Amino acid sequence: MTEQSEAVTAAVVVIGDEVLSGRTRDTNSGHIAETLTRLGVDLREIRVVPDEQPAIVEAVNALRARVTYVFTTGGIGPTHDDITADAVAVAFGVGIDHDPRAVAMLQERFSGPGELNEGRLRMARIPFGAELIANPISKAPGFRLENVIVMAGVPAIMRAMLDEVAPTLKTGEPILSETVRADAKEGDVATPLAAVQRAHPDVAIGSYPFMDGGRFNTNLVIRSRKPEALAAARAAVIEMLAGLPRS
């Protein structure tokens, strides 16, 4: 491995009562996960926490100490329940105030009389020392403070912010993966698959059962940063499957 391939890791904190109540399905963390995998960044954890300052502070502080990057989504809009920026300031022990750069961004969009009201100005509250993340869709910026990247919860805006941030991130060697459909039940594959895994320690083999028209089938996913190891393990998996007794 080259030096630049040192493990780059990440965690996601989804801030949202609406996800915990089941009212809204979180799609942001899945999109971030896919993006990070493509960048060779290992996503180590996703946490969904309520719109409560102590919960946000605790999650941000626990995770920022452990991973290269923490991504948060949600809670940076104009309403009283948008408390992420304040919580992140508390997590870092820094002040927070209306940021003139953020105010200028909002003025671009809300230029009519009275449009940049008290609520919208809340979206310019940025912890001291943070860099802004441009929001090409609705202007109100996200921000980055040290290794914590604070993004909106609206999926289209979150994606745009992630696109802004992605080129600035340290990346790792991407993890390559191959999926082999076993056309067998997981229980019939388990023992010989464990032997393949033992013989190929440079890959991680995952086994994922799924319903295939009313019957169980299994996807075997082989993952590695080493193309040759991946190819060798894939060949071994296919050979193993060919040798299975068929019921």
Place this chain on the structure above:
Amino acid sequence: MTEQSEAVTAAVVVIGDEVLSGRTRDTNSGHIAETLTRLGVDLREIRVVPDEQPAIVEAVNALRARVTYVFTTGGIGPTHDDITADAVAVAFGVGIDHDPRAVAMLQERFSGPGELNEGRLRMARIPFGAELIANPISKAPGFRLENVIVMAGVPAIMRAMLDEVAPTLKTGEPILSETVRADAKEGDVATPLAAVQRAHPDVAIGSYPFMDGGRFNTNLVIRSRKPEALAAARAAVIEMLAGLPRS
């Protein structure tokens, strides 16, 4: 509030490299969230962790000390990457072995010669002291150890296990909610909405922007365990919206 309405809380631990890599979207936690909300149980946190024993042990131990119930999904199948049962045993400091009750359940389904092989028998490994959770779909049981409820990752099986467990749970007073579509941008609602929230401290009002045919719109969700408080806050929200200047 009556005595039985003491807060009943929960957390979900999703165990799965496939979710962290973005390969699979987790739908289980959303289903659990909806079910718990219906039962009046407050879901406090969702964590997605990798298929690694230390990560599972840490999440289970951190959360089981804080909430009434911890639900885990994933990692109880027959393959080498299914390590949840062992991790939960480690978290509790108890032993684990093939459980005769679980073996009997598997024998029902895998009665042909050689069918109940070494891999499938792994699914009968249950930590000492756990109660089994029946699996009407594929027989391999989940289990409950103290306040930790261990379920499968395959959604249909997870749901069946949750249906088995739900009637045994302590429940709280359900949280009632009303959604009012503002037909206004969040930034135009923010300041008067904060005043409504201050005047109605027995409800929690959330504001959720969404794209409504290319324009931003806002759902206001009012939540409370008290029907009268909910009705009063809803009326105040509707009155507030009627008084908004329309652009």
